[in-house]
Amino acid sequence: MSERQALLSARQLTKRFGGLAAVHEVNVDLWPGCIHAVIGPNGAGKSTLTNLLSGDLPPTSGTITLNGQDIAGWTPEKISRHRLGRSYQKTNIFRTFTVWDNVRLAAQSRVQPSPFNPLGWLSQAARMQVVNERAERAIELAGLQNRRHTIAGAASHGEQRQLEIAMTLATEPVVLLLDEPLAGMGVMEAESMVQLLLRLKKDHAMMLVEHDIDAIFTLADHLTVMVNGQVIASDKPEVVRADRGVQAAYLGEDVGEEH
Numbered sequence: 655m656s657e658r659q660a661l662l663s664a665r666q667l668t669k670r671f672g673g674l675a676a677v678h679e680v681n682v683d684l685w686p687g688c689i690h691a692v693i694g695p696n697g698a699g700k701s702t703l704t705n706l707l708s709g710d711l712p713p714t715s716g717t718i719t720l721n722g723q724d725i726a727g728w729t730p731e732k733i734s735r736h737r738l739g740r741s742y743q744k745t746n747i748f749r750t751f752t753v754w755d756n757v758r759l760a761a762q763s764r765v766q767p768s769p770f771n772p773l774g775w776l777s778q779a780a781r782m783q784v785v786n787e788r789a790e791r792a793i794e795l796a797g798l799q800n801r802r803h804t805i806a807g808a809a810s811h812g813e814q815r816q817l818e819i820a821m822t823l824a825t826e827p828v829v830l831l832l833d834e835p836l837a838g839m840g841v842m843e844a845e846s847m848v849q850l851l852l853r854l855k856k857d858h859a860m861m862l863v864e865h866d867i868d869a870i871f872t873l874a875d876h877l878t879v880m881v882n883g884q885v886i887a888s889d890k891p892e893v894v895r896a897d898r899g900v901q902a903a904y905l906g907e908d909v910g911e912e913h
């Protein structure tokens with residue numbers, strides 16, 4: 655996999671909070687058509703790593719390249735305009751708006767008149783058409799066609815997580831960072847989210863931070879394990895799964911007993 659061109663690469667990425675290295679000299683590659691899962695116990699540094707890649711936190715040191723450009727220190731908005739999308743652990747939706755309006759607003763944020771925006775010169779009517787087309791595509795990709803008129807706050811927890819992903823898709827990302835998309839889901843909801851992630855995989859380079867180990871082993875093409883801010887393993891899931899050090903540090907007895 656490493657022979658293919660990664661869309662996003664981080665090298666020696668480090669984030670310190672005072673004396674604590676929340677992320678310490680981490681290397682990550684995200685390849686098109688692949689899900690790179692990141693697992694680790696609470697406090698391992700997974701969210702901090704996501705925040706560094708999305709620009710929500712500036713790194714202390716290290717490099718991040720997106721499509722060949724060095725993006726370390728860029729704002730989240732600028733990184734997003736360069737087609738990196740992320741979802742957050744906490745839902746980020748307008749609860750009193752419909753599903754459709756939420757997705758449309760997300761699409762609209764990319765089609766505003768602005769000196770940075772290649773679509774900014776379009777007429778108002780042409781812009782609205784682009785917005786509607788993008789919102790429609792995102793709603794369909796996320797499997798929310800039948801929920802477009804639902805008030806977001808009244809949608810089920812699983813549908814709200816799908817909506818969050820639809821809102822991210824409406825910005826037309828090629829790199830997707832997903833922070834615990836299965837958190838708090840029941841079995842049926844989790845299964846439909848797994849199917850959604852598999853659908854998204856073919857057109858995106860994805861990083862998936864997730865605690866659901868069964869989903870991880872269903873979805874991941876590459877698996878990185880973090881403990882105390884450091885990567886202790888990064889390889890094909892089956893290789894990581896067989897690693898005694900990983901079993902002891904994170905995966906626990908379940909996995910050890912299976913093999």
Ligand SMILES: Nc1ncnc2c1ncn2[C@@H]1O[C@H](COP(=O)(O)OP(=O)(O)OP(=O)(O)O)[C@@H](O)[C@H]1O
Binds near residue numbers: 698699700702703
């Ligand atoms: N803004 C901050 N200021 C100080 N310390 C922080 C900050 N954000 C995170 N940390 C610390 O950095 C470490 C890594 O936290 P992080 O949230 O990245 O872990 P995580 O692997 O995402 O955990 P979880 O699975 O619980 O979400 C923790 O010790 C945390 O307390």
